[in-house]
Amino acid sequence: MNKLTTTLLIAGTLVFTGCKKWLDVTPEGLTTKDEMFESQKGFRDALTGAYIDLKSSDAYGGAMTWGAVEFLARNWDVSSPDRTDLNALVNANYLDAGAKKTIDAIYAKEYKVVADVNSILGNIDAKKGLFQDNNYALIKGEALTLRAFAHFDVLRMFGPMPDSVNTTPILPYVTEVSKDIVPLSGYDDFAKQILADLDQAELSLKDVDPITQFSLSELNPLVTSVNNVPVVSDDYYMYRQVRMNYYAVLALKARVNNWLKTRGDSYRANAVKYAQMVIDAKDHLGAPTYKLGERKDVVNGDATFTSEHIAAVIYNNLNDVVTKTFGETGTLVRYDLSISDGFYYLNNLFPVTERTTDARFVGMWQYKITPGQGQYIMYKKYIQREPYPNNQIPLLRLSEMYLILTECALTKADAENSYRIYCDKKGIPFATGFSASGWEADRRNKMIREYVREFYAEGQTFFTYKRYNVTTLPVNWMVSQYLGSPKRYIVPKPDREINYHNK
Template identity: 60%
Template sequence: MKKILTTVIILCSLFGTGCKKWLDVKPQGETTQDELFKTQKGFRDALTGAYIRMKSGNIYGGALTWGNIEFMAINWENPSPSNTALTKLINGDYTDATVRGWLDNTYADLFKVVADVNSILSVIDDKKSVFTEGNYSIVKGEALSLRAFCHFDAMRTYGPLPSAPGTARILPYVTTVSKDIHEPLLYQDFMKSVLNDLDQAEALLKDVDPIRKYSIAQLNPGQNDQPVLSDNYLLYRQVRMNYYSVLALKARVYLWLSTSDASYKVNAAKYAQMVIDAADPSGAPLFRLGEERDRANEDYTMSSEHISALSVYNLATTATGLFGETGSLMRYDFNITDGFYYLNNLFPVSERTSDIRWKQMWTYKTTAGATNYVMYKKYIQKAGLFPVLQIPLLRLSEMYLILTECADTKAGAEASYSFLCSKKGIPFTSFNSTDWLTDRRNKLIREYVREFYAEGQSFFTYKRFNLTTLPASWTYTYYNAKPTKYLVPKPDREINYNNN
């Protein structure tokens, strides 16, 4: 698959001048909004603004990807003992004012994205006449899927344990642009709203999304390639919420629901399989699992797996600053005989010669005073013209893990898991026949952590399993949690769901 061009190129061709225009938009001003939504381009610019908002450091440009959510999973060490607020976040003490500020900012920015797309959805049906063929469905479908995506992550973060959701009202599902208070919904009603938006998005995108008609390579043309579409806005579908993103998100949502009701596993598996089975016009798989050739090419985020991602033009600089020699995102891992201690939990010595998630991905710092700290290279970019400047939101490997977890037979679970193992370069071992369900659970927890490290999924995995300590098979039990750690407080006061 061709590498995605740098975001500077993408924004010039994909978004045109929309990004600059969005920065001048004031969504709360009715006159400005009326002007914006007079044209198809205005709707596109507004949708672009929502994607830009998602790159905020409070959400997917930081806190919900490699930042606070990873500290909550204890995937990073506190680099400064004097930073007591970070220590409290790591320990699940959410009473500290600084910690509450971080958490409140994440909540607020998630709902700012919701407000962005609600401004579109509140008027789009009355403006269908401004759209050329297919574009109404694409813009509306993407807006609905973004609304579902952000609400679902708000619920995963601030909602109840999925194994015991209770009967209390949890969070609002905001569908209007209003200064009125939005009342929280019951858990089941909230989740129905997520799925309702995704059902609508699926129906809207199914027959018009270019990702259903072209290969990924065709939709990601290089500088010297002739685009398959004259409308550049419809290219680069992997950096948008496309049709298959909707299916993948539905698989993730149904898996979450299955924690309290196993019957939902049928739908989780169904949608995961639909993504895996997606094919381009030649019949070749549309997405493929990352493998050794990708690692060797230093494509560490495995862009061939990206079902949906955020394009971030300065990712190389950001990653070097956060994860590099002087970066603050690292693990303490003092040297022992085999060179590592903490990482033995994730990468047994016997697997390190072949596991693509290990090779060249972890290394000790060489800076004086920091030589017992390990840095992670997933987002570090190789030198060259076409770095992969993308933060993945949904990846194909998750679909195989979902199939593994949802299989109702040992053989079915092993079929999906063994294929994933073959691509990731790890030996497949059958699930323990004495208690294969427990063995599957333990292996899945490990796979989620090492597969999605610095992608914000570890904490949610622990929450879904209500994990109090790591499986006994792990050599170093560094993670301990009470159920209260998963009950993250939402802001004390209602936020303004209009943007400002």
């Protein structure tokens, strides 16, 4: 077997070899799975291992945020002719060896996260007596959410178009660590298993998650006590906005149901329901748990809008990574023929009338000044600035909840109500509402554009195009060579995965 399959069988068998430690970072004194699950700390360490895998370069520390998935959406230009792998991703040439390697690594890493949490879930009920306070419910709820999150990533990247009626089995939904190959599930069954995991997670976290009982400021290190009394009895309960907390479950439910809305009215209704629950969330003081980011946040150095983060991952050396990736010498860039060309891409994604007000434009983009790089524009969202060296890469944000409400609204008035609140905070004029004639088409175009503007380098553009089955982008928006089709949007599974299920 090759290196990949000695770590795990891609097809969902997910078996760890004896020569490898169970996690990438072995917790203190624990080197085997049996030893790990003999204490509450062991379960906590195992969950930490899943988060470590989630923020790897093959997942949300690169490929699934600003890396491969953004090249699939053509959000970056390839500045080096030597990067044939990136050119292949831009052109959806999935037969290219470099592109295949990148895609296979994403697939394997998503199922590695699944393996991590399945080991937890396979042991936690039998060891319930080990846990103190609410640790059992919190760890189980987070593990279930991570399993759903990773499987949904696999579905929206490697699965069929959202409105597909094909009943052919497509992907393995893996719920235990086993040496056996997991049978493929059909689209609807796979989706139902995602939602079933989220239902369990919601029940597990609803009454115990500290994020429903304290404000985010109380759960973060700058405020650790009230009147010298700790707000929580255990440091492990801190930083809930960077974990798969109760509201992350609701937000992920909204995202999944929005993806499935063409498959039935109940999905649309549930997308609205759960998005609204997140928007309506309040702390024990009656203040909103999450707030929409504004231009002033970017000006103050908070370009990822941390007040919106429903779930995120912490990347301790994020600034070093993104400076090399996005900075003056970085490779993730937009290209314009010249300054006089008027920044063709950006001026049409961000109309001139909005460039002084839109929170996603002001302070986010900069023309390069390095000699030889003067025709490139760099993106500054993740470059850390005081006083916000937060090192957070968002996974779920409040902005998406407002866009889901707008996208799923059944009436023009309801859609406008949600979108107008969003526009007001983001600095977008929306005085006249959606077009009086053909308002749904106008909404569609605006929603596609907002997802690109709002979640640039967060890995959402490609999936937005797939959800809407975008074939070409609006006139005067982007270079004309972007052509979308199911052939582009349904990313092929790794060859080995296909071979396993053809035996």
